[in-house]
Every structure is written in structure tokens, then in C-alpha cells.
Amino acid sequence: MTHVTVPARAAWSAVVRTGETLTVTDLHGNQAVDFLVYDAGDTAVRYSAPDTVQAQGGIFLTTGSVLMSNEHTPLMTVTADEVGRHDTVGGACSKESNTLRYGHHTWSQHACVENFLAEGARYGLGKRDLVSNINWYMNVPVEKDGTLGIVDGISSPGLRLTLRAERDVIVLVSNCPQINNPCNGFEPTAVAMTIGAPE
Numbered sequence: 001m002t003h004v005t006v007p008a009r010a011a012w013s014a015v016v017r018t019g020e021t022l023t024v025t026d027l028h029g030n031q032a033v034d035f036l037v038y039d040a041g042d043t044a045v046r047y048s049a050p051d052t053v054q055a056q057g058g059i060f061l062t063t064g065s066v067l068m069s070n071e072h073t074p075l076m077t078v079t080a081d082e083v084g085r086h087d088t089v090g091g092a093c094s095k096e097s098n099t100l101r102y103g104h105h106t107w108s109q110h111a112c113v114e115n116f117l118a119e120g121a122r123y124g125l126g127k128r129d130l131v132s133n134i135n136w137y138m139n140v141p142v143e144k145d146g147t148l149g150i151v152d153g154i155s156s157p158g159l160r161l162t163l164r165a166e167r168d169v170i171v172l173v174s175n176c177p178q179i180n181n182p183c184n185g186f187e188p189t190a191v192a193m194t195i196g197a198p199e
Helices: 049-056 095-102 112-123
Strands: 002-006 011-016 021-026 033-039 066-068 074-081 134-136 159-165 169-175 191-196
Touching: 002 011, 011 021, 011 112, 011 191, 021 033, 033 074, 033 112, 049 066, 112 169
Parallel strands: none
Antiparallel strands: 002 191, 011 169, 021 159, 021 191, 033 134, 033 169, 066 074, 074 159
């Protein structure tokens, strides 16, 4: 077993082998965890939000949700979830989106895209390899008129979710540094990542 505490605002990555589990623990509550996954043997095969949403018939992830690739093949499966709903449409914060949403004074703030690029470089991944990501623990309700909101999370301290790798995968994580909206309660905190042996 491998257990790592990922500090607030930090990036993390790992190769998770077929059958191994990855447990993400929201240590302090209300912390968004941005997440991408790639086939370790062929990184051109990577998480696809459209394939995942289409396969399960909904935009929120929970126990039983299968993270599908752009080839419509399974990458990971959510085997346990103590929160009940996770976001697939809110995207990752970036210097550019922060500036558009919150003003030019936010340009220097660290963001998830920078975390993904720094961590992805370890595997030969670059900006062209970044796709729409999952936001574990982030609460992005969709209104009847189709608009999205980013509101207070529904997680609380110590809640966990567990994924099983359906093939060898590379997982990239940005422990979201956003401080301009409620996705992290305006105060980013640490999370834990635990890789377990095949069940």
C-alpha cells in the first residue's frame, strides 16, 4: 500500500496497475480534487467526459460510475463513494479562466492547469494532452435553464471515494488551489491518496 498526503494547492501523480485501488480522502472537507487519467501503455487513450457521460446516462459520478476513454473503453471504476455526487463539467481552473471570471488581479494565482502541466511532463504529456477533467468533491449543480453554478461542496472531513483501475493507468491530480469561488471553501486544504493492492 502507498499512502501520500497531497498538500493544499499541490499536484500529484502515480501509475495505478490493473486491479489496484486508488482511494481519495477529503481530509478537511469541501476540497475539490481535479483528476485526469490516461492509459499507461498508450497515453493517446485518455479519459473522455463525453464517453463517460453517455455511457452512464448522467453528468454526475458516484459508486458504479465507469471512467471511459476516448476509445469508449473502461479506465477506472468508482467502487465506493461516501459523498454521492462528483462533477464532470466544471473543468479545471487556469490563469486565463481566473482572469476572465474574477479579474486581472488573479493572473498570478496558481491554478489546476499549471499543476496538470507540471505533473504531466513527467510522463511526456503536454498542453495538447489536457482534456476535460473530473472534479472529485466539487459541487456544480445544473439549473433548469442549463446554467452551471460552482457552490459550496457537499463533502465533509474524512469522506472518501475509491476507484479500481481496469488497466494500467497514469493518474494526474491537482489538489485545486482555487480561492475565488466556494469549491474549496475559499481555503484549499490537503487530501490523501492511497493506492491499495488488487481486491
